[in-house]
Amino acid sequence: MEEDDNPPIAIPMDEVSLEVPTEPDAGAPVGVTVITGYLGAGKSTLVNYILNAQHGKRIAVILNEFGEEIGVERAMINEGQGGALVEEWVELANGCVCCTVKHSLVQALEQLVQRKERLDHILLETTGLADPAPLVSILWLDDQLESAIKLDSIVTVVDAKNLELQISKHADSGSFPETFIQIAFADIVILNKIDLISEEKEATQIENLKRKIHGINSLAVVICTTRCQVDLNKILNRESYSGESNNRWEELMEESKLLPSSSRHDSGVSTLSIHQPYPVDLDKVNGWLEDLLWEKRYSMDIYRCKGVLNVHNSDQIHTIQAVREVYEVVPGREWHEAEERINKLVFIGRDLDLESLENSFRGCLTIT
Amino acid sequence: MAGSESGLACARCGKPAVLQCPKCMELKLPREGAAFCTQECFKASWSSHKSVHTKSASGTDASSISPERSQSGWLYCLKKGQMRGSKLPHFEWTGPLRPYPISKMRMVPDHIEKPDWALDGIPKIEPNSDLQTRVEIKTPEQIEKMREVCRISREVLDAAARVIRPGITTDQIDQVVHDATIAAGAYPSPLNYHFFPKSCCTSVNEVICHGIPDARQLEDGDIVNVDISVYYKGVHGDLNETYFVGNVDEASQQLVRSTYECLEKAISVVKPGVRFREVGDVISRHASMCGLSVVKSYCGHGIGELFHCAPNIPHYAKNKAVGIMKAGQTFTIEPMINAGVWRDRLWPDGWTAVTADGKRSAQFEHTLLVTETGVEVLTARLPSSPNVFPWLSS
Numbered sequence: 001m002e003e004d005d006n007p008p009i010a011i012p013m014d015e016v017s018l019e020v021p022t023e024p025d026a027g028a029p030v031g032v033t034v035i036t037g038y039l040g041a042g043k044s045t046l047v048n049y050i051l052n053a054q055h056g057k058r059i060a061v062i063l064n065e066f067g068e069e070i071g072v073e074r075a076m077i078n079e080g081q082g083g084a085l086v087e088e089w090v091e092l093a094n095g096c097v098c099c100t101v102k103h104s105l106v107q108a109l110e111q112l113v114q115r116k117e118r119l120d121h122i123l124l125e126t127t128g129l130a131d132p133a134p135l136v137s138i139l140w141l142d143d144q145l146e147s148a149i150k151l152d153s154i155v156t157v158v159d160a161k162n163l164e165l166q167i168s169k170h171a172d173s174g175s176f177p178e179t180f181i182q183i184a185f186a187d188i189v190i191l192n193k194i195d196l197i198s199e200e201k202e203a204t205q206i207e208n209l210k211r212k213i214h215g216i217n218s219l220a221v222v223i224c225t226t227r228c229q230v231d232l233n234k235i236l237n238r239e240s241y242s243g244e245s246n247n248r249w250e251e252l253m254e255e256s257k258l259l260p261s262s263s264r265h266d267s268g269v270s271t272l273s274i275h276q277p278y279p280v281d282l283d284k285v286n287g288w289l290e291d292l293l294w295e296k297r298y299s300m301d302i303y304r305c306k307g308v309l310n311v312h313n314s315d316q317i318h319t320i321q322a323v324r325e326v327y328e329v330v331p332g333r334e335w336h337e338a339e340e341r342i343n344k345l346v347f348i349g350r351d352l353d354l355e356s357l358e359n360s361f362r363g364c365l366t367i368t
Numbered sequence: 369m370a371g372s373e374s375g376l377a378c379a380r381c382g383k384p385a386v387l388q389c390p391k392c393m394e395l396k397l398p399r400e401g402a403a404f405c406t407q408e409c410f411k412a413s414w415s416s417h418k419s420v421h422t423k424s425a426s427g428t429d430a431s432s433i434s435p436e437r438s439q440s441g442w443l444y445c446l447k448k449g450q451m452r453g454s455k456l457p458h459f460e461w462t463g464p465l466r467p468y469p470i471s472k473m474r475m476v477p478d479h480i481e482k483p484d485w486a487l488d489g490i491p492k493i494e495p496n497s498d499l500q501t502r503v504e505i506k507t508p509e510q511i512e513k514m515r516e517v518c519r520i521s522r523e524v525l526d527a528a529a530r531v532i533r534p535g536i537t538t539d540q541i542d543q544v545v546h547d548a549t550i551a552a553g554a555y556p557s558p559l560n561y562h563f564f565p566k567s568c569c570t571s572v573n574e575v576i577c578h579g580i581p582d583a584r585q586l587e588d589g590d591i592v593n594v595d596i597s598v599y600y601k602g603v604h605g606d607l608n609e610t611y612f613v614g615n616v617d618e619a620s621q622q623l624v625r626s627t628y629e630c631l632e633k634a635i636s637v638v639k640p641g642v643r644f645r646e647v648g649d650v651i652s653r654h655a656s657m658c659g660l661s662v663v664k665s666y667c668g669h670g671i672g673e674l675f676h677c678a679p680n681i682p683h684y685a686k687n688k689a690v691g692i693m694k695a696g697q698t699f700t701i702e703p704m705i706n707a708g709v710w711r712d713r714l715w716p717d718g719w720t721a722v723t724a725d726g727k728r729s730a731q732f733e734h735t736l737l738v739t740e741t742g743v744e745v746l747t748a749r750l751p752s753s754p755n756v757f758p759w760l761s762s
Binding site: 009012102143 | 390680684690
């Protein structure tokens with residue numbers, strides 16, 4: 001490298017920028033959608049549909065096989081309209097847990113976002129993943145980390161014909177297929193292959209399947225499709241894990257009209273909800289949730305919990321979000337004048353007991 | 369900020385400096401030696417000064433650092449320790465510090481019980497253990513073993529603390545640590561852990577953690593953290609402290625002391641019934657009050673038969689850490705506190721974490737046992753521990 005014999009002009013020190021080198025263009029974090037579902041349900045069809053549809057979005061698809069020793073994941077990046085598919089390797093660091101906060105998968109996704117000029121969304125297609133919960137806890141990062149990625153939602157693809165068979169097969173036994181677990185953790189269920197449901201039974205059959213799905217997970221949005229042709233706006237940018245997203249509790253409030261109020265004792269996977277108008281003590285609610293989620297009180301296996309709280313001495317709606325043991329309670333917008341202040345919690349899991357939940361929750365009220 | 373306040377002297381004549389070399393700034397070289405009082409002094413120094421630029425830009429060769437060392441196999445660490453190279457890798461260094469070549473891997477005698485990564489660099493039991501998802505309550509026998517290994521760890525760290533001085537290399541510190549560990553009949557846990565090449569971590573100035581001991585000599589004014597982990601009778605102990613090298617500026621002294629206080633305050637809230645996630649709130653509050661930031665990428669961890677296991681204990685506020693402290697649990701708290709921003713970057717060696725803005729970082733760590741009524745600091749200072757912290761001497 002050649003240098004002049006004449007020196008450049010020296011810079012006055014007070015002109016030297018003492019600011020931090022700015023982070024590579026921050027911008028909003030890129031949403032990550034996890035796609036689960038069994039072989040043959042249509043996950044690949046969904047992925048291909050998303051990649052090939054003319055939507056103008058740059059979407060990366062990560063193919064991830066769990067339960068195997070993987071050092072490198074394959075990433076396909078859709079170049080947007082009219083572009084060719086580009087295959088890229090996303091390298092996972094060698095599984096060193098070693099007191100790092102971010103899992104190597106998160107680090108790899110962040111590096112991917114930083115390398116690309118503009119990425120609108122990331123799809124994580126999983127195979128062999130019976131239980132999405134561990135993946136959720138890896139991807140559901142604390143806001144404090146200001147990560148370049150953000151868990152957006154879990155989408156489960158279900159084969160309508162196959163679901164029918166599984167339901168009738170397990171109807172009498174106490175067991176349930178793993179599909180039910182995937183449905184339990186889903187934010188969106190894509191009920192695919194509805195064209196395979198025989199014509200004369202179609203309408204009622206589909207209603208039955210939807211009812212069954214909502215019986216497992218009343219919070220899931222069910223979208224019926226043929227060959228996974230779905231409106232992308234319905235499955236992307238759902239912000240299902242955003243602490244302050246407005247979508248969530250508006251939906252939750254709406255839900256109350258659909259749920260059966262009768263109590264249920266179900267050894268399978270089911271949904272229960274509890275309501276209470278009176279204000280609650282926030283500390284007691286935290287303790288109560290931790291008893292349920294961490295100490296497994298009352299022997300209930302809680303998969304998900306979502307809810308809104310009417311907190312004593314607060315004008316803000318507080319929302320609860322829990323996936324197995326990981327949970328957070330976050331203050332949001334203020335209650336509107338006309339709104340009825342209420343506590344409403346929805347639980348999804350196994351061996352749920354309505355009475356235990358209602359009675360123990362009463363201990364959180366500030367008025368007994 | 370006027371030049372005279374920068375405290376820097378003209379590299380040529382010694383008068384207060386107000387100008388600096390733009391090329392050095394571009395290459396992110398240290399300002400010391402690149403500061404001048406006038407354009408005239410700068411021009412007069414130019415022919416000798418500019419050699420600093422070429423040396424840095426073309427990639428420093430391992431042999432230029434220390435010829436005799438490169439012949440005996442001192443090379444730069446790359447790829448998390450799985451590779452070595454003879455040239456300084458290219459990187460956008462965030463501060464003045466650079467990696468130096470490292471010495472050959474040290475041997476551990478056969479009679480010493482070793483963890484499963486000692487041979488091939490890959491832990492097998494640890495990643496698959498259910499202790500990654502549940503927090504172990506230790507039996508009285510296990511607790512006794514923890515007390516013993518933590519005491520040995522403390523003694524090894526103290527041995528390192530005693531040799532800290534300007535001129536010593538971090539490699540020499542590593543030799544002291546390695547020898548002291550072997551002498552105690554223990555294995556230095558970091559050695560070959562995921563291919564880590566040395567027996568302890570030495571983190572200088574802007575290095576946050578996991579610095580690799582190398583040929584660089586400590587300089588007057590540096591701060592250096594030494595992180596010790598030891599494996600004895602089947603269990604691990606883990607602790608670290610940040611030390612002053614010679615005369616250290618006021619800001620660095622404050623940084624180190626505030627970090628010590630962050631750990632002290634965190635330990636003071638440990639007792640059964642406290643949520644793990646509260647540790648981050650305590651540390652973050654104190655760091656904020658001191659005008660400092662908290663590193664978010666690394667956390668405290670459970671420890672015992674495994675080097676790193678559940679629980680995960682972040683040091684930042686508002687985290688979703690799962691779990692409540694119970695008597696019989698052992699874990700570390702190890703806040704890393706920065707003078708500037710909280711973000712970190714990783715060096716090309718795949719281990720060394722540095723601050724994104726090149727400003728300094730300090731850390732302190734203890735292994736703790738939750739007791740029925742509170743906490744026992746297993747790696748606490750001993751009466752024999754060297755007096756290296758001014759705020760502790762009476």
